Amino acid sequence: MPDLSAHTSVQLAIPLEQLPDAWTDLRRLHSALDVGTELSVRFRDGRPRMAAADAVALVRLAGFDILEIDKPVIRARTAPVSADQLRVSVIVPCRNEVGNVDEVVRRVPELGPGTELIFVDGASTDGTPERIAELIGERPDRCIRLIRQERAAGKASAVFEGFDAAEGDVLIVLDADMTVAPEDLPRFFLAIAERRTRFANGTRFAYPMTPGAMPRANLVGNRLFSRGLSWILGTPITDTLCGTKALLRSDWHRLRAVRHLFGRHDPWGDFDLLIGAAYLGLEILDVPVRYGARAAGESKMHPFRDGWVLGRTCIRGARRLRSRKSG
Numbered sequence: 001m002p003d004l005s006a007h008t009s010v011q012l013a014i015p016l017e018q019l020p021d022a023w024t025d026l027r028r029l030h031s032a033l034d035v036g037t038e039l040s041v042r043f044r045d046g047r048p049r050m051a052a053a054d055a056v057a058l059v060r061l062a063g064f065d066i067l068e069i070d071k072p073v074i075r076a077r078t079a080p081v082s083a084d085q086l087r088v089s090v091i092v093p094c095r096n097e098v099g100n101v102d103e104v105v106r107r108v109p110e111l112g113p114g115t116e117l118i119f120v121d122g123a124s125t126d127g128t129p130e131r132i133a134e135l136i137g138e139r140p141d142r143c144i145r146l147i148r149q150e151r152a153a154g155k156a157s158a159v160f161e162g163f164d165a166a167e168g169d170v171l172i173v174l175d176a177d178m179t180v181a182p183e184d185l186p187r188f189f190l191a192i193a194e195r196r197t198r199f200a201n202g203t204r205f206a207y208p209m210t211p212g213a214m215p216r217a218n219l220v221g222n223r224l225f226s227r228g229l230s231w232i233l234g235t236p237i238t239d240t241l242c243g244t245k246a247l248l249r250s251d252w253h254r255l256r257a258v259r260h261l262f263g264r265h266d267p268w269g270d271f272d273l274l275i276g277a278a279y280l281g282l283e284i285l286d287v288p289v290r291y292g293a294r295a296a297g298e299s300k301m302h303p304f305r306d307g308w309v310l311g312r313t314c315i316r317g318a319r320r321l322r323s324r325k326s327g
């Protein structure tokens with residue numbers, strides 16, 4: 001770390017991808033510097049190194065105001081951060097995830113002044129809800145709730161039922177499969193709590209991905225959808241299908257009221273949320289996450305069948321957004 005006392009301007013000459021965890025390190029640096037201190041962050045563009053947009057998102061998320069982007073250097077300034085007292089609800093959709101729920105409870109951090117963990121179980125047959133019920137008894141120190149759905153109605157239905165039941169001010173979705181590290185959730189909470197964005201969209205493409213974590217068909221489909229949706233939404237997003245997203249509960253209520261215009265088709269809910277956020281005019285920001293392969297259980301996604309459904313959702317969303325702009 002540079003000698004902070006002697007400088008008002010600091011050059012961080014380490015490429016972002018070589019930092020152990022770029023966000024954590026930048027965050028630490030931010031808290032060590034006075035408000036208004038200028039900082040230059042050097043990064044390397046191009047995959048598998050960090051892309052410019054991802055580097056900018058990370059620097060911004062860590063609490064800096066971006067002054068100038070002159071590749072491969074981002075000039076930034078430490079901004080004041082308001083320590084908001086927003087309560088958090090982490091919604092965990094789960095179906096046949098008995099091998100993962102212990103990890104969820106163990107690893108999801110406490111955020112803000114209080115965090116409730118809401119599991120929404122889709123008629124699992126492997127003992128998932130029974131294990132969650134045990135965990136509720138075993139962990140009186142944590143606020144854990146269980147909603148049991150009568151049938152497997154898809155992830156979207158589980159997420160939205162969890163959103164409706166949530167009591168926190170900030171809603172965060174985390175898949176039960178532990179492919180996204182729960183240790184990354186503070187980024188989502190702070191992105192919303194510090195008003196850096198109104199909709200935090202996880203992206204798995206900023207950091208190098210564990211080999212085999214994403215099947216090839218999903219990777220190609222995701223790339224195509226990211227391009228298409230960025231165009232439709234009018235804002236660049238690099239990952240449309242990351243399970244982890246965050247927004248204010250008050251915005252969810254507004255989004256639910258307009259969802260019938262474009263939604264209810266996407267069984268995963270990701271596109272409904274992104275298109276809905278754009279429809280409401282909410283700013284969307286990519287939040288980098290570390291993504292790994294599943295340790296237990298199986299994916300319920302079928303790339304070709306589900307790709308077709310997602311394509312239809314995109315077309316419907318595009319029509320709606322266009323008619324709103326011209327209307």
Ligand SMILES: Nc1nc2c(ncn2[C@@H]2O[C@H](COP(=O)(O)OP(=O)(O)O)[C@@H](O)[C@H]2O)c(=O)[nH]1
Pocket residue numbers: 092093094095096097120121122123149151152153154155158174175176177243298299300301
């Ligand atoms: N409640 C509920 N959860 C589901 C359903 N389908 C999938 N999930 C959960 O949604 C999350 C994402 O699903 P996953 O199978 O990992 O899909 P992938 O990440 O696209 O491969 C996981 O935590 C699943 O357990 C469902 O029908 N009901």
Ligand SMILES: [Mg+2]
Pocket residue numbers: 175177179243299
């Ligand atoms: Mg998954």
